[in-house]
Amino acid sequence: MNVASPQSLKALAKLAEAFPGDFLLTAEGDLERYSRDWSGDHVSRPLAVARPRTAEDVAALVRHCRQERIPLVPQGGLTGLVGAAVAAPGGGELVVSLERMNAVRSVSPIDFAMVVEAGCILEDAKHAAEKHDCVLPITFGAQGSCRIGGNVATNAGGFNVLRYGMTRDLVLGLEVVLADGRIWNGLKVLRKDNRGYDLKQLFIGSEGTLGIVTAASLKLFPKPTQVEVALVGLRSVEDAMLLFARARRECSDLLTAFELILREGIEVALRARPDFTDPMDAPYPVYVLIETSAAGRVDLRALLEGCLAEADDLVADAVMASGKAQADRLWLFRETMVERQGNGRRYLRTDVSVPISRLAELVDQGVAAVRGRYPEALALAYGHVGDGNVHMNVIPPADLSLQQTEDLFHGAEALIFDVVDRLGGSISAEHGIGRVKQKAFVERADPVALDLAMRLKNVLDPGHLLSSGRIFPSLPGASDE
Amino acid sequence: MNVASPQSLKALAKLAEAFPGDFLLTAEGDLERYSRDWSGDHVSRPLAVARPRTAEDVAALVRHCRQERIPLVPQGGLTGLVGAAVAAPGGGELVVSLERMNAVRSVSPIDFAMVVEAGCILEDAKHAAEKHDCVLPITFGAQGSCRIGGNVATNAGGFNVLRYGMTRDLVLGLEVVLADGRIWNGLKVLRKDNRGYDLKQLFIGSEGTLGIVTAASLKLFPKPTQVEVALVGLRSVEDAMLLFARARRECSDLLTAFELILREGIEVALRARPDFTDPMDAPYPVYVLIETSAAGRVDLRALLEGCLAEADDLVADAVMASGKAQADRLWLFRETMVERQGNGRRYLRTDVSVPISRLAELVDQGVAAVRGRYPEALALAYGHVGDGNVHMNVIPPADLSLQQTEDLFHGAEALIFDVVDRLGGSISAEHGIGRVKQKAFVERADPVALDLAMRLKNVLDPGHLLSSGRIFPSLPGASDE
Incomplete structure (x- = not known):
């Protein structure tokens, strides 16, 4: 156990006194699963783990920690890839796990909206929406483990951003515990609301540095009744991008995914799964996996087929799935490539x-x-x-x-x-900055933008109590207000 | 002329010295058209009107005004409905008209994005996009006069929010002059960028109180090649809302407008235009105007017809336009109602x-x-x-x-x-707060939300130099840093 300093022990004792019962986990064995993220790249023991059941619990905890100068880090499903949700090294940080705040509070298919607590697992929220013939379109590999609060805090992306936007675009309202221990209740389900500043935008994508999201109201969409999937072989990435521009038009913005795979990625999948066969007669340097979906009686198959047939100057070969099983099999090339790319070794990820x-x-x-x-x-x-x-x-x-x-x-x-x-791009499209990209972010940041961001941090969390060292460097004197 | 105080005259003289040539308008006759908004409800003479040509011009002006404690208000097309862009009464406010910053800097149909200066008239931006077979989907009555900077500053809504979102959802990046006279260049065209806080969100919908938007990069969409319009007669508003939920599904989210009109509104149009005939054989208490659009070869007509035919438990009668002329004629009922509702008199607007x-x-x-x-x-x-x-x-x-x-x-x-x-609603869905709704907004605001908003104002514009008295009350000591 790396918590040994007398201050830490005193802080722990006071915490346990203020939050009795099973609110706080402190035993070595209990801390294990809160100390390591999905990638396994980040392992660090926290001071303890707090497990609130309500926003009021979180607020009381934040007030206590502010008083006692105990730094906090909110934690969801630990599937992030930038080391933000594991405690910072040193053992002084208290993890606030939202896992017991996991209720789906409401689903309204008339409002095309749902209200979900931060600790709800994304897949559970998706299932709740589907029961009402709606779709919550945040979709990616970690959806069975990640939690809504983390999706909001990191502005999660994924496969369906093309059609439905990032998590930011799907948030109608938030409930947030602020760094001063007050609760901001902005849990509305209004589609349009121009009353002053849109405060929820502050917290979306702020990676836990400005407040702790405890619940969110989210946009839903009609659940698609048809899905069509094609794998297309192409001669170059440039051809893939030209095909994308045409497909957006020809498929009337019913595209839900447009995923690039290089030949080397297909080969990773073929090596990993000897039961797979090469998807086309000949290999191509570049492939795209295209998915379209629709809720109404659009002839979706004809739409996608027509689009690919007309693009015969770009499309070298194409396979269209003739049903769900085949569609899943095409997606499996991508999933297998992602899962097995490292072949058990650590590898460099960029985003x-x-x-x-x-x-x-x-x-x-x-x-x-x-x-x-x-x-x-x-x-x-x-x-x-x-x-x-x-x-x-x-x-x-x-x-x-x-x-x-x-x-x-x-x-x-x-x-x-x-x-x-x-090329004027971003070193973090969807994963965020966390601790892993903090240095690369700050090195590249426009000084005016960085100053604006720091001012926001300082006005909303002047003591640097929350998720210190994520996005920005840890400041000397953090937690000293 | 309501500028008479010695301070004002001195401020004007210094301004004219610092910004010579045609940068500054001060003559009574020249100020006329910057002193009255579209509704005619708000008329107030400014100290003068500054007409920058570049973001650097705006920055120099802001620095001068900060030094000299001259309050500023950015002004676009003056089509807002909450009195935000006309100078505050008293004659001490300097109007910053963005009208000479009206260039379309670039349109990229591959990126589905364009970069436009704040003073560009919305309709000009829309035409520029159409030349590349794209659509900039901000659409409302004032589009021939309003300017992009105002659309961003007010997070403009309109007819097509249903499909494409509010202006906020369409902004990819901004260039903003801050209250301290620095320029924040956030004019990127990236679709995904999770590098730290999303600073542009601060300025969108802030009604000129946090910075002066000088340019924006905006999302474009494939230009629809088909549009279908129907007017539907219904027995109740409740039936209209039930029809909406079904139409969203049946039309596969290809709905671009779903507009309610009461019988009394149809009668306003019929009285105003004796050449109009009642659109259906019998009158109905409630009508909805439905528009769907598509870029690809979807059978859009069959989709909308099928949806209405299946909803025969709700739809009392329906007229489908058989071409663009008839579609325009159906829309004309709505437009005539809006334009002629007051019959020349002032009337109460709510939103x-x-x-x-x-x-x-x-x-x-x-x-x-x-x-x-x-x-x-x-x-x-x-x-x-x-x-x-x-x-x-x-x-x-x-x-x-x-x-x-x-x-x-x-x-x-x-x-x-x-x-x-x-009913848990908003007193301003799309028009904003400005000066007109400032009191009603503050009265109803959650104290935590109001405190957060005021903190943002104070950190970004500590001297209350920009658009003082909009959203929040004017503070005593404004402009005194």
């Missing part, structure tokens, strides 16, 4: 974006730079290219030492970020 | 919203309350009910005195706002 018109340059130049410098590594690029967002990952060869691996990660990331910077 | 599931109650109870108390007045309700937003307006009888008219406005507004409050 970058550029204007859509520059995406082909980003992939071509980024992959070429990494392969040129590290020919023995595997460079993959895949992602939500309809949003200009791509994950360029680098898998090191098996025989590297720890230091050689670190050097490769730093070197390859610098190569990729250089291309991103040159 | 309220509730959860969609409460909209029927809002209209039924609001109209009944007004008609019960003021049987001689004409109470209308119309608007974007698919967003839960309705304009409930009250036209006084012709023979009232000025005082009686004011009394009726106050009394009727209180009746309507009471219903809104009871």
Whole structure:
């Protein structure tokens, strides 16, 4: 246990006195599962874990911690990829797990809205919506583990941003515990409300640094009754992006996903699953997985088929799924590639974006730079290219030492970020900054933007009590108001 | 001329010295058209009118005004309805007209994005997008006069929010001059960017109180190649809302407008235009105007026809336009009603919203309350009910005195706002707060929300230099940092 200082022990004793019963977990064994995130890249023991049941519980806890100068970090499903929700090293941070605030408070198919507590697992919220023939369209691999509060705090993206937007676009209202221990109740389900500043925007995507989200009201959409999926083989990333612009038009914005996969990614899936066969007669350097969906009686199949047939100058080959089983099988290429890319080893993940018109340059130049410098590594690029967002990952060869691996990660990331910077892009499209990208973020940030952001932090959390060291560097004197 | 104080004259002389040439308008006749808004309800002479050509011009002006403690108000097309952009009474405020910053800087159909200066007239921006087969979907009556900066500053709504969202949802990036005279350049066209706080959200909808928007990058969409319009007669507002929920599903979210009109509104149009004939054989208490649109080869007509045919338990009668001319004619009922509702007199406008599931109650109870108390007045309700937003307006009888008219406005507004409050709604769905609704807003605001908003104002504009008295009351000591 890394909590040993007399101050920590005193703080713990006072906490336990103020919050008796099973509110607080302090035993070594109990802390285990709150100390490690999904990726396994971040492991750190907290001071303790608080498990509130209500927003009032959270508020009382924040007031206590403010008084006692105990830094706090809200925690959801621990599926984030930037080390934001695990306690900072040092053992002084109290984790606030929202897992017991997991109710779906209401679903209204007439309002196309639902109200959900922060600790609700995304998939549970999605199922609750589906029972009312609606869809909550936040969709990504971690949906069975991540929690709504974390989705809001990180402005989660995923597969369906193209059609439905980021989490920010889906939030109608929030309930938030502020750093001073007050509760802001902004849990409305209004579609339009121009009464002064839109305060919820402050907290969405702020990664727990400005307040603790305890509940959210979210937009729902009619549940699609039809889905069509195609895998398309192409000669270049540029052709893929030209196809995207046409497909948006031809499919009347009914596209729900447009995912790039390089040939190397297909090969990862083929190697991992000997039962898979190459999806087309010949290999192509680039593939896109296209999904369209509709709720009404649109002839969706004809729409997608027509779009691909007309684009015969771009489409080298295409497979259209003839039903749900085949559609799932096409998606499985992508899922298998993502799950098995590392082949059990640590690998470099990036999550970058550029204007859509520059995406082909980003992939071509980024992959070429990494392969040129590290020919023995595997460079993959895949992602939500309809949003200009791509994950360029680098898998090191098996025989590297720890230091050689670190050097490769730093070197390859610098190569990729250089291309991103040159093309006016973002080093974090959907994962956020957290602790992992904090230095790279601050180095690149426009000074005016950084000053504005710091002012917001200082006015909403003057003691730097909440999620200190995420997004911004930890300040000396943090928690001293 | 209401500028007479020695301080004002001295301030003007210094301004003219610092900004020579045609930058500053000070002559009585020149100020005329910057002194009155579209509604004619707000008339007030400014200290002078500054007409910058660049963001650097705006920044230099702000720095000068900060030094000299001259309050500023940015001004666009003067089509707002809450008195925000006309100078505050007293003649001490300098109007910053963005009209000379009206360039369309770029349109990219591959990025589905454009970059436009704040002074660009919305319709000019829309035309520029259309040349590239794209649509900028901010759409409302004032689009020929309003300017992009005002659309952003007020988070403008309109007819197509249902499909494309409010202006907030369409902004990819902003360039803003801050109250301290620095320029924040956030003019990116990235679809996804989770690098720290989303600063643009602060300025969207802040009504000029936190910064001066000088340019915006905006999302575009494929230009629809098909539009279908129907006018539907119904027995009740409740039936209209039930039809909405079904139409969203059946038309696969291809609805672009769902507008409520009461029978009294159709009669306003019929009285105003003797060449119009009643749109259906029999009158109905409630009508909805439905518009769907698509870019691809969807059979849009069959979709809308099928939806209405299946809803025969709700639809009393329906007219589907058989071409653009007929569609325009159906829309003309709505436009004529809006333009001619006052019959030349001043009337009470409201712009309220509730959860969609409460909209029927809002209209039924609001109209009944007004008609019960003021049987001689004409109470209308119309608007974007698919967003839960309705304009409930009250036209006084012709023979009232000025005082009686004011009394009726106050009394009727209180009746309507009471219903809104009871149903958990907003007293400003899309028009904003400005000076007109400032008192009603502050009275109703949650103290925590109001405190948060005031803190944002104080940290971003500590001297209350920008648009003082909008949203919040003017503070004593404003402009004294």
